[in-house]
Amino acid sequence: MAPVPTEIKDRTEETVVLPVVEAPRKVAPKDARELSRVFFDRMAVLEEGTTEYQYARNTLIEMNMSLVRYAAGRFRASRAHEMEDIVQVGTIGLIKAIDRFDLSREVEFTTFAVPYIVGEIKRFFRDTSWAVHVPRRLQEARVELAKATDELSSRLGRAPSVAELSALMNLSEDEVIEARVASNAYNSTSLDAAVAGEEEDGGATLSDILGAEDPALELFEDVHDLAPLLGGLAERDRLLLHLRFVEELTQAEIGQRLGVSQMQVSRLLSRTIARLRKGMLDPLEA
Incomplete structure (x- = not known):
């Protein structure tokens, strides 16, 4: 891996120290857990897309490849080359976990990442074994x-x-x-x-x-079911929906027009939409 500076400046001009890991794939799992916390902490203040950010992200991927190999070992490959495929798709799950992990969750990265890796591998088997998924x-x-x-x-x-x-x-x-x-x-x-x-x-x-499903027919059914629910709303709620989804105003613009805060607009819209959704999904309870 190309050498990188041990100190860099982020966009807030704060000094960010990145440890240099010479051989990330050879880092022991216990050490990888400790180093991963350091790299995730640094990534939180680095600008995405910079060389330094990419170095931190790539190092995290390589240091945690042992998680992929562990998860892949739980699946028995039916062909000689399939284990390589399993590791590749498992790596995709690892990358997704790294991109979505947040230290504030107060959970170990290994605990967070393994379900992503295993899920990606299971999806691989599901998608490559049968043309259509069956029980x-x-x-x-x-x-x-x-x-x-x-x-x-x-x-x-x-x-x-x-x-x-x-x-x-x-x-x-x-x-x-x-x-x-x-x-x-x-x-x-x-x-x-x-x-x-x-x-x-x-x-x-x-x-x-082969026949094809007409999307307009489903839309017609939805509109037909939605009409009486809209009719049962208060005039203010119908106005909010009109401003948001017909005139396509932002919540801030709606708040200015009606003389209320954006928070109130958001709360009222959420409540109204939840009521309509409940009416569409559970018409007998609406």
Whole structure:
């Protein structure tokens, strides 16, 4: 790592001392915890985007890579190269934790960071294993279905029926059908794929025949549900909503027009919006 000054000036002209760590990745975890507190404290007064700030941030990342390796070790890689991928995505979680950590939380950085790292790794497995996320029980049923299908196909010389699979797998016929449907989620097909029976050039594709949800329809339903709730508001509350969301005035501008403080405007808007939200989500309780 390129050498950096041990003393720098932040934008408030206060002297900020940054320790120079020669080999951040080789710092012992116990020492990394202590040094991390120092670097987070310094980063709080450094201007984001400066060379010094980037040095502090990069050093924090490298010093805490042991957290990523620890979290990655909890996941068994199914392919030889996958562990490298797990470490890479875990590092993304570490970076997010560093960018969002605040010393005022009075919590150890390790405690704060590990959930971010593990969450990023779990998201990696979720997004790369199945084209569409399905419950674990159906993922397991898909594996058993494949085994049962192969066994019965060899034994019977033909594709097995749902009833035959049901008997072998000790599942109901509905559960077998559900597992078959879930199997379709393991691989996806491009919307640009040609529809069977159509010519490859100039023929219809899946995107041509699949319906699409009309966003205007959902908007219409929301407006229809919101109208009576707005009608039930006091005139002042309706005026506040009009000024904020129709005329798009700031809270300060609304306060000047109505002769109240910005804090009052904020409180009234929050209360009114909360009432409308409750009415939309729980219409029977509104």
